[in-house]
Amino acid sequence: MVTIKKVAELTGVPEHTLRAWERRYGLVEPTRSASGYRLYDEAAIGAIRRMSDLVREGWAPRRAAAEIARRNGAEHDGARARQDLLSAARRLDAETVERILDAQLTHDSFERIVDEWLMPTMSSLGNAWARGEITVAAEHLVATIVMRRLATAYDQAATSVKGTTVLIGAPPGVDHEIGLLAFATAARRAGLRTVYLGAQVPVAAWGEAAIETEARHAVTTLHRRADAVRLQPVAAALAGLPGLGLWVGGSHQAAAPEAFQPLGHSIAAAAAAIAAA
Structure with a gap:
């Protein structure tokens, strides 16, 4: 969990804009520390980054926030797949990791799956390692399988x-x-x-x-x-x-x-x- 100042630093979105997005569009719902400071988790930071990217592309903020909400609904199933992948990684179960990755990569367009599922999943994997919840071997196992899948997609792209x-x-x-x-x-x-x-x-x-x-x-x-x-x-x-x-x-x-x-x-x-x- 990080403060609004840190979120602004990580995303490049000014603090006053972050507050406006929360107030007007309900983009994220930060928790509060004992002293009343806003605190943001990884999911909130991801939503802010996606919102920022859409606005930079020319989307109106209200429409961008609605699109983020739509994506969040689709992410519910993705979140379950992410947890299943992390569990398989802990067991060094390469076959299950491969099955989950293959299912996700064929679920939607390459670009959408990479942005909305694969990269957040790799971030979750890294954070789990940092917290001591998975081993270095588990992280390397997943990263190696992901690289193989990406190399195949790269070769297949015209x-x-x-x-x-x-x-x-x-x-x-x-x-x-x-x-x-x-x-x-x-x-x-x-x-x-x-x-x-x-x-x-x-x-x-x-x-x-x-x-x-x-x-x-x-x-x-x-x-x-x-x-x-x-x-x-x-x-x-x-x-x-x-x-x-x-x-x-x-x-x-x-x-x-x-x-x-x-x-x-x-x-x-x-x-x-x-x-x-």
């Missing part, structure tokens, strides 16, 4: 030979790939030509790849705030290349160097925005 080229990878020392590969798949499905470099891409390799592919955009991630320093040399290497847009996603994208533009917290919206750029 690649474009004429679309705008987008370079995608993690900075040196960063091995969080799930969000990046999910974005790369959505970008392919949006008609972009993707060049996926994967995890821990050396600084020099970023520049070489951007020049060789004549990329128009470079996309990376900031999953942990402490990794912001790792993006600085990447920004320095790429900022001077003409016509190259620098973008960053991830939980702590707001802390990235100024050269990077934040992508927001919807993978589908991010892919669509770059496709339209």
Whole structure:
């Protein structure tokens, strides 16, 4: 549980806007501390991020709040699947994890499932590990299965030979790939030509790849705030290349160097925005 000040920092939504969304649209219902301060859980933060993304896309706030409410209804079944997956992970039951993932990934469009179920599920998995509720082995088991499923979806997505080229990878020392590969798949499905470099891409390799592919955009991630320093040399290497847009996603994208533009917290919206750029 975090305060409204921390939520504003995590989401980029000002405190006065958060209060307005709560009062006018009932977007979230924070609990109160003993001293009366608003406290927000993971689900509330997720709803705020989705609302922010929709408003950024041009949705009227009232319509955006109604859409979030609709999604929350659909998420009820997803929440049960999430808990079942976490239980299977604790048992290191790979077959059940695979069955749940396969059922979810065929339940709706790739983009909607990734934004509304897969990424929140991976966040829940990480939080469960941080609380000591699952083992490192369990977290790695799920992450490995998810990466295999995303790799298949990426391969199945029609690649474009004429679309705008987008370079995608993690900075040196960063091995969080799930969000990046999910974005790369959505970008392919949006008609972009993707060049996926994967995890821990050396600084020099970023520049070489951007020049060789004549990329128009470079996309990376900031999953942990402490990794912001790792993006600085990447920004320095790429900022001077003409016509190259620098973008960053991830939980702590707001802390990235100024050269990077934040992508927001919807993978589908991010892919669509770059496709339209």
